[in-house]
Amino acid sequence: MTGHRGRHFLQIPGPSPVPERVLRAMDMQVIDHRGPDFAKLGREIFEGCRTIFKTAAPVIVFPSSGTGAWEAAIVNTLSPGDKVLMVETGHFATLWRQMAARWGVEVDFIPGDWRHGVDPAAIEAKLAEDRAHGIKAVMVVHNETSTGVLSRVAEIRRAIDRANHPALLLVDTISSLGSADYRHDEWGVDVTVSCSQKGLMLPPGLGFNAISDKALAASRENRLPRSYWDWAEMLKPNANGFFPYTPATTLLYGLREAIVMLLEEGLDAVFERHQRLAAATRAAVRGWGLEVLCQEPSEYSPVLTAVLMPPGHDADRFRKIVLETYDMSLGAGLSKLAGKVFRIGHLGECNGLTLMAALTGVEMGLSVAGVPHRAGGISAAMAVLDGRDDSNATPLLKAAAG
Numbered sequence: 001m002t003g004h005r006g007r008h009f010l011q012i013p014g015p016s017p018v019p020e021r022v023l024r025a026m027d028m029q030v031i032d033h034r035g036p037d038f039a040k041l042g043r044e045i046f047e048g049c050r051t052i053f054k055t056a057a058p059v060i061v062f063p064s065s066g067t068g069a070w071e072a073a074i075v076n077t078l079s080p081g082d083k084v085l086m087v088e089t090g091h092f093a094t095l096w097r098q099m100a101a102r103w104g105v106e107v108d109f110i111p112g113d114w115r116h117g118v119d120p121a122a123i124e125a126k127l128a129e130d131r132a133h134g135i136k137a138v139m140v141v142h143n144e145t146s147t148g149v150l151s152r153v154a155e156i157r158r159a160i161d162r163a164n165h166p167a168l169l170l171v172d173t174i175s176s177l178g179s180a181d182y183r184h185d186e187w188g189v190d191v192t193v194s195c196s197q198k199g200l201m202l203p204p205g206l207g208f209n210a211i212s213d214k215a216l217a218a219s220r221e222n223r224l225p226r227s228y229w230d231w232a233e234m235l236k237p238n239a240n241g242f243f244p245y246t247p248a249t250t251l252l253y254g255l256r257e258a259i260v261m262l263l264e265e266g267l268d269a270v271f272e273r274h275q276r277l278a279a280a281t282r283a284a285v286r287g288w289g290l291e292v293l294c295q296e297p298s299e300y301s302p303v304l305t306a307v308l309m310p311p312g313h314d315a316d317r318f319r320k321i322v323l324e325t326y327d328m329s330l331g332a333g334l335s336k337l338a339g340k341v342f343r344i345g346h347l348g349e350c351n352g353l354t355l356m357a358a359l360t361g362v363e364m365g366l367s368v369a370g371v372p373h374r375a376g377g378i379s380a381a382m383a384v385l386d387g388r389d390d391s392n393a394t395p396l397l398k399a400a401a402g
């Protein structure tokens with residue numbers, strides 16, 4: 001399309017828009033990645049990552065997409081034929097499962113309806129049955145980006161502990177880190193997988209593994225082959241701020257700035273802002289008379305909201321109309337949900353007015369596309385943002401408001 005002025009509205013749940021400050025921070029000459037200036041940058045970003053992941057343990061940074069970081073978590077901890085427990089929360093859990101299967105790992109995939117998160121009781125029951133401790137890992141997606149459902153990782157940890165089972169806990173926080181409360185150490189996670197282009201507000205290109213001592217011990221004995229993804233190869237030079245191969249220096253400049261921004265705002269304030277934007281979005285959806293895909297209020301995603309289209313209306317046609325008419329990108333329904341939902345991202349570089357503009361674009365798009373809906377979504381969202389209505393708020397947001 002030609003003829004659009006002003007900025008494009010990138011309201012997909014990742015990649016999310018990169019803040020001006022991060023863009024400026026990346027506008028730098030590359031430097032010698034074996035020199036003293038790089039070592040300083042390296043040490044700063046490793047320390048900053050520990051703060052964001054809430055861990056005292058090392059965080060490994062790969063030049064990769066999130067998918068690469070998924071693979072790193074698998075190949076460093078598991079062996080061919082190992083059993084793992086996973087849960088079908090949606091598209092991303094399904095893809096991670098496929099990857100594990102390709103590596104010769106045997107996956108027990110607990111079925112799901114793509115409208116709920118991981119049920120900790122189901123994990124507990126499976127582990128309690130596994131008296132021989134054949135299950136080597138529980139692998140879950142924290143924020144299922146395809147559905148807008150956030151699983152309760154702390155409760156999953158407690159379920160594993162109640163079953164008194166030694167399985168590792170591997171968590172995909174690719175779309176939640178930096179947007180939703182997350183605590184690697186406190187929640188006893190063994191490998192936290194993440195990447196740069198969602199809550200961290202960076203361009204794509206960095207993948208992360210935060211690892212526990214138990215995961216590190218597993219990596220010394222497991223038998224899946226790896227080279228590029230090998231943690232041990234990374235950890236040696238990382239200790240002095242360096243990498244074993246040429247790092248993505250420019251992205252690391254951006255990462256350093258993004259971490260400064262998150263800490264300036266304060267992580268709790270960042271999480272609360274996301275909760276508020278999500279609550280306003282749900283209010284708008286209900287105001288339009290449409291339905292939020294997530295069915296469990298304690299699992300509403302602060303990162304994105306997936307919206308069901310009324311029967312007989314194609315979400316992709318609607319998204320195309322919104323893009324062409326208002327220059328806004330909304331997230332597509334993925335695999336099973338193709339054409340049935342659209343997703344509104346409200347993560348990262350997003351504030352109340354950004355969200356209101358996006359929601360206005362959705363409402364106008366519904367009219368242009370001839371999708372049946374009510375007026376009133378916009379004013380309902382405004383009432384949440386200005387504090388008149390807290391009925392859409394999650395318990396966390398209510399607590400924060402006092």
Ligand SMILES: *Cc1c(COP(=O)(O)O)cnc(C)c1O
Pocket residue numbers: 014065066067068092141143144145172173174175195204
């Ligand atoms: C985006 C996403 C991925 C895939 O990340 P890529 O960087 O595209 O490889 C995996 N899991 C979740 C939950 C995601 O949101």
